[in-house]
Amino acid sequence: MNMDLFSLTGKTAIVTGCxxxxxxxxxxxxxxxxxxxxxxxxxxxxxTQQQVExxxxxxxxxxxxxxxxxxxxxxxxxxxxxxxxxxxLVNNAGIIRREDAINFTEEDWDDVMNVNLKxxxxxxxxxxxxxxxxxxxxxxxxxxxxxxxxxxxxxxxYTASKSGVLGITRLLANEWAxxxxxxxxxxPGYFATNNTAALRADEKRNxxxxxxxxxxxxxxxxxxxxxxxxxxxxxxxxxxGYTIAVDGGWLAR
Ligand code: NAP
Numbered sequence: 001m002n003m004d005l006f007s008l009t010g011k012t013a014i015v016t017g018c019x020x021x022x023x024x025x026x027x028x029x030x031x032x033x034x035x036x037x038x039x040x041x042x043x044x045x046x047x048t049q050q051q052v053e054x055x056x057x058x059x060x061x062x063x064x065x066x067x068x069x070x071x072x073x074x075x076x077x078x079x080x081x082x083x084x085x086x087x088x089l090v091n092n093a094g095i096i097r098r099e100d101a102i103n104f105t106e107e108d109w110d111d112v113m114n115v116n117l118k119x120x121x122x123x124x125x126x127x128x129x130x131x132x133x134x135x136x137x138x139x140x141x142x143x144x145x146x147x148x149x150x151x152x153x154x155x156x157x158y159t160a161s162k163s164g165v166l167g168i169t170r171l172l173a174n175e176w177a178x179x180x181x182x183x184x185x186x187x188p189g190y191f192a193t194n195n196t197a198a199l200r201a202d203e204k205r206n207x208x209x210x211x212x213x214x215x216x217x218x219x220x221x222x223x224x225x226x227x228x229x230x231x232x233x234x235x236x237x238x239x240x241g242y243t244i245a246v247d248g249g250w251l252a253r
Contacts, residue, residue: 029225189247
């Protein structure tokens with residue numbers, strides 16, 4: 001097999017929310033595989049920029065709040081003006097709000113849905129228009145969740161948004177495969193990041209989670225970089241609309 005299939009040399013990847021956690025590991029993984037990175041963050045991700053530059057790639061940040069879609073045209077303009085082309089989009093930015101469904105507020109519903117689903121759709125749409133204008137095809141990778149497959153508890157808008165991410169991943173794949181655009185998703189299991197700090201701080205809940213993971217440990221952000229590089233590469237050219245669980249076996253139980 002030709003291992004160049006996995007090379008991303010000279011490609012441009014947009015990665016949302018890459019100042020920390022999974023997004024940071026994804027940006028670095030893609031950079032190591034050869035990509036220049038356009039980060040979309042609420043503030044300059046200094047550490048990520050240093051890490052990407054340390055492996056010899058370029059990093060440009062666009063400051064944007066993905067609660068709103070107004071920032072999207074600027075993200076595309078900046079990526080094209082800096083790098084001339086866009087090849088990969090990773091919709092990683094996401095938030096979670098925890099409260100019993102009976103008390104859940106409309107604000108906690110809207111905030112989560114706007115970042116986790118609405119902006120994912122409209123940024124994907126804008127990037128796909130660019131892929132079509134370039135006549136290049138491209139890769140879109142959405143970050144889903146175990147709660148794309150399961151109900152969860154006390155996170156109603158998160159479950160709705162991540163179930164929606166799985167659904168639009170399929171829909172967009174159906175519509176855009178004809179343009180050589182691959183739309184897929186990665187569903188991380190339980191990863192040790194800010195997003196799960198509250199769960200890990202609860203000793204009982206933490207133990208219950210670890211006991212249920214066949215791999216017997218929380219995922220580390222690096223566990224996600226390889227699957228992301230794979231989906232971003234030519235090796236994944238015939239994969240459309242699939243959500244890959246990277247979960248230490250959680251869903252297999
Ligand atoms: P994290 O450490 O909390 O990082 C989330 C990222 O999203 C941060 O860069 C954050 O930026 C950014 N973000 C949040 N709201 C934003 C907004 N309005 N505009 C722009 N950026 C925004 O969480 P993580 O665990 O790495 O999560 C990354 C993705 O993986 C999320 O989609 C999450 O749902 C998903 N996921 C995580 C796990 C897990 O176990 N950790 C499991 C399944 C799925 P700020 O630093 O500025 O807030």
